Amino acid sequence: MRTCLVLSVLLSLAHSDHAMAGPSDSLVAGEFILNYDAPESPAFVALGMTPANILRASVAKPAAATLLSQFTSGAKIDNGVGLDFCPYFVFGGRLKNIVEYRESGWRRLVANTQLSFATVEDTSAQGDLRFGVGIRATLFDAHDPLRNDKLGNDIDDALVAAATKLPVESDEEVLPIGTYANLKEVYSQARDRVRTSPGSAMSVGWAMSGRLRGAVARSDSIDSEQHTVWLSYRYSFGGGLDLLALAQTRACKECHPTYRSGIAVRSNARTWDFSGELFFDSIRGDALSGKVGLALNGELRLVGGLGLIAALTTEPITNAGGVDSRIRMRSSIRWNAGQ
Amino acid sequence: MSRYCLVDPSGGALRVVLSANNGVRVGGDCALRKDNADLEGWNVRTGDTGSTTHDLRTSPRDALKLLLRWRLLCCSFVPGVDSGRIALEVIQDGVACPMTKPAQWEMTVPPCTGDSQRPIVASLVFAERPQSTEDPS
Numbered sequence: 001m002r003t004c005l006v007l008s009v010l011l012s013l014a015h016s017d018h019a020m021a022g023p024s025d026s027l028v029a030g031e032f033i034l035n036y037d038a039p040e041s042p043a044f045v046a047l048g049m050t051p052a053n054i055l056r057a058s059v060a061k062p063a064a065a066t067l068l069s070q071f072t073s074g075a076k077i078d079n080g081v082g083l084d085f086c087p088y089f090v091f092g093g094r095l096k097n098i099v100e101y102r103e104s105g106w107r108r109l110v111a112n113t114q115l116s117f118a119t120v121e122d123t124s125a126q127g128d129l130r131f132g133v134g135i136r137a138t139l140f141d142a143h144d145p146l147r148n149d150k151l152g153n154d155i156d157d158a159l160v161a162a163a164t165k166l167p168v169e170s171d172e173e174v175l176p177i178g179t180y181a182n183l184k185e186v187y188s189q190a191r192d193r194v195r196t197s198p199g200s201a202m203s204v205g206w207a208m209s210g211r212l213r214g215a216v217a218r219s220d221s222i223d224s225e226q227h228t229v230w231l232s233y234r235y236s237f238g239g240g241l242d243l244l245a246l247a248q249t250r251a252c253k254e255c256h257p258t259y260r261s262g263i264a265v266r267s268n269a270r271t272w273d274f275s276g277e278l279f280f281d282s283i284r285g286d287a288l289s290g291k292v293g294l295a296l297n298g299e300l301r302l303v304g305g306l307g308l309i310a311a312l313t314t315e316p317i318t319n320a321g322g323v324d325s326r327i328r329m330r331s332s333i334r335w336n337a338g339q
Numbered sequence: 340m341s342r343y344c345l346v347d348p349s350g351g352a353l354r355v356v357l358s359a360n361n362g363v364r365v366g367g368d369c370a371l372r373k374d375n376a377d378l379e380g381w382n383v384r385t386g387d388t389g390s391t392t393h394d395l396r397t398s399p400r401d402a403l404k405l406l407l408r409w410r411l412l413c414c415s416f417v418p419g420v421d422s423g424r425i426a427l428e429v430i431q432d433g434v435a436c437p438m439t440k441p442a443q444w445e446m447t448v449p450p451c452t453g454d455s456q457r458p459i460v461a462s463l464v465f466a467e468r469p470q471s472t473e474d475p476s
Contacts, residue, residue: 061418062418095362098389163412183452187452
């Protein structure tokens with residue numbers, strides 16, 4: 001019920017955002033650039049509930065909300081909701097100019113650091129709530145829109161050309177916001193250049209998950225605390241083909257750590273992408289023993305900053321007979337709130 | 340209310356400086372007008388540095404009583420940033436010329452990705468700076 005309510009609110013906000021953009025046959029200029037290569041929610045990484053196993057390394061988007069459903073063979077459906085945002089500008093961070101952003105590695109790092117919060121219904125223990133919190137920082141991304149010289153110059157050209165439509169004089173100096181320059185095509189071309197050009201990216205993240213017994217937030221009601229740290233990398237060959245790589249470890253206070261490493265090949269098109277993954281999950285206490293997993297996942301980018309993601313993956317489970325595999329299916333809806 | 344920019348007719352050439360902070364992108368045009376026609380006109384863009392300059396060809400003495408007008412469109416290039424400060428100054432001999440009304444605006448600016456922009460349309464008239472150093476405003 002709660003999930004349906006959140007979903008309906010998000011969909012109505014997305015619809016109103018799209019409605020304000022103008023005629024129904026035109027798309028908001030930046031929705032592709034906002035939707036393109038959006039990284040997974042760090043909090044969902046901690047919960048082990050991201051659709052993809054091989055995580056994206058791209059720069060974070062300013063704000064995003066995710067609804068997620070997971071079905072694992074032989075288990076019930078789990079539903080979750082996550083919120084991600086980059087706090088630098090939200091809490092007053094400022095820039096002198098774009099050159100400062102491009103030349104200062106520290107400022108880029110801070111501006112692209114993402115905080116994340118998520119909760120998941122715990123179907124195994126009624127009344128309990130699983131939660132995740134995380135932080136993720138992008139060390140570098142060749143496809144960062146703010147480092148795109150041509151995009152900035154093309155925007156300037158469009159602004160200069162459109163300013164001639166303004167009156168020569170006006171009673172008010174600051175006029176109401178309106179559409180004067182058509183930046184839709186500028187961003188569309190920038191997105192296509194980014195998608196098809198070579199370059200790499202790397203991100204690092206940490207996240208923690210736990211269970212709130214009785215869904216009560218008190219320090220003594222938290223158990224099953226687990227920490228996850230990961231390093232993700234992407235190399236774009238150009239032509240819409242990417243290679244992703246991941247190294248990840250997960251540990252808790254009273255258990256041996258597990259390790260995951262893997263690669264993925266991803267095909268990027270204008271409105272969708274599709275990946276095939278190969279990864280290795282170790283068993284606790286033995287990094288070299290474990291199970292190889294396979295996964296397929298895809299994303300469909302819709303209007304209004306919405307993205308639909310679906311994934312099918314194998315998941316190792318430990319039983320009396322050793323380590324086995326089961327099939328897990330996940331789907332999620334992500335809304336990039338943008339600015 | 341008209342805006343007057345006080346200059347020294349015997350001083351150095353006038354430099355028009357347009358600036359924008361916070362990654363706001365500004366593009367448009369400026370013109371020095373005489374007898375309802377453009378004596379000088381040029382395009383402006385603050386670009387990645389957030390600033391652009393133009394040296395007037397017209398001497399300070401010939402610029403007296405002439406109108407400098409500008410039309411600008413502004414949008415925010417940085418995701419998550421929704422405001423900025425845009426300012427226009429006239430520099431003479433390395434010093435900003437006093438204005439009776441500041442030509443600067445702190446305002447909300449829409450994202451460049453959102454397909455809308457904030458316009459600014461304004462002007463000033465060049466006037467002779469009095470010998471007194473009192474604040475003209």
